[in-house]
Amino acid sequence: MSSKGFIKSYSIIRNNQAILNGEEFLKGAPEDDFATFIRSLYKRLEITHSPFYKMDDMCKLGLMATELILKDAAIKEKYTETEIGVVLSNSSSSLHTDTSYYETVRDKNNYFPSPAVFVYTLPNIVIGEICIRNKIKGENTFFIFEEYNPEFITDYVNNLFSSGKLKSCIAGWVEFCEGKYEVFLYLAESDQGDNTIKHTTEQIKKIYNF
Amino acid sequence: MEDLVNQLKVQIIKALKLEDVKPEDINPTAPLFGDGLGLDSIDALELIVLLEKEYGLRVENAASAKKIFLSIQSMADYIAEHKKA
Numbered sequence: 001m002s003s004k005g006f007i008k009s010y011s012i013i014r015n016n017q018a019i020l021n022g023e024e025f026l027k028g029a030p031e032d033d034f035a036t037f038i039r040s041l042y043k044r045l046e047i048t049h050s051p052f053y054k055m056d057d058m059c060k061l062g063l064m065a066t067e068l069i070l071k072d073a074a075i076k077e078k079y080t081e082t083e084i085g086v087v088l089s090n091s092s093s094s095l096h097t098d099t100s101y102y103e104t105v106r107d108k109n110n111y112f113p114s115p116a117v118f119v120y121t122l123p124n125i126v127i128g129e130i131c132i133r134n135k136i137k138g139e140n141t142f143f144i145f146e147e148y149n150p151e152f153i154t155d156y157v158n159n160l161f162s163s164g165k166l167k168s169c170i171a172g173w174v175e176f177c178e179g180k181y182e183v184f185l186y187l188a189e190s191d192q193g194d195n196t197i198k199h200t201t202e203q204i205k206k207i208y209n210f
Numbered sequence: 211m212e213d214l215v216n217q218l219k220v221q222i223i224k225a226l227k228l229e230d231v232k233p234e235d236i237n238p239t240a241p242l243f244g245d246g247l248g249l250d251s252i253d254a255l256e257l258i259v260l261l262e263k264e265y266g267l268r269v270e271n272a273a274s275a276k277k278i279f280l281s282i283q284s285m286a287d288y289i290a291e292h293k294k295a
Contacts, residue, residue: 053227053228053229054226114259115252115255116255
């Protein structure tokens with residue numbers, strides 16, 4: 001399939017390391033747990049967004065990866081709210097938080113369902129958090145695959161561009177389960193502008209080292 | 211009463227994950243919602259769960275909830291009054 005878009009920026013967060021456009025942005029200490037590392041990244045990005053602390057781990061992960069790719073992208077200057085979309089995917093859906101919620105209701109003698117945990121028991125809540133933070137109102141979808149499927153996501157986003165529904169899209173993979181995490185997000189644009197990376201499966205595999 | 215207020219501050223910070231707030235930052239008579247701590251509707255539900263889980267007190271209706279959750283002081287007053295009964 002021919003390219004119908006271009007990649008403006010991309011981020012990878014895994015193994016206590018955050019990468020922006022191929023360059024290391026932050027490396028945590030090997031002994032840091034996820035909570036410590038993601039808080040360090042939040043502080044390093046110099047963000048003031050208090051809802052961050054209340055989010056589940058997958059939302060924190062997706063939001064920080066988005067902050068990285070939008071940091072210098074100036075999308076608000078180029079696009080309207082509805083011209084920007086979000087297309088994400090992962091393999092374990094919201095299972096990590098589903099399990100946390102289950103723990104609050106498992107014991108009938110200690111039955112205190114947590115509303116704050118319950119609201120994160122859907123995978124697409126991460127899209128909502130990204131959209132709220134960045135005032136994005138365009139097309140959005142969350143897919144579940146056994147593993148990252150760059151062919152599908154690339155085609156899907158390029159079709160949104162060619163149909164005229166979007167001019168810009170945050171896309172990729174946000175996985176968090178049982179303490180293991182990996183996120184690869186990128187900002188794709190329909191117009192080339194000063195972008196040099198085509199939005200193709202081959203390029204995605206190359207920059208993600210898939 | 212002061213001990214209860216301080217205990218509530220710590221419990222609320224933990225339950226609502228207010229990681230950037232310290233107990234001494236909270237004015238016990240300041241509104242919990244709106245201009246005070248800026249809590250939302252999900253936080254309100256968590257406060258109801260906290261009252262039941264930590265103090266065995268159930269909030270029976272929305273009208274009483276509005277009075278109970280005005281501030282940390284009003285929560286402490288409610289707990290003190292109903293725990294005695």
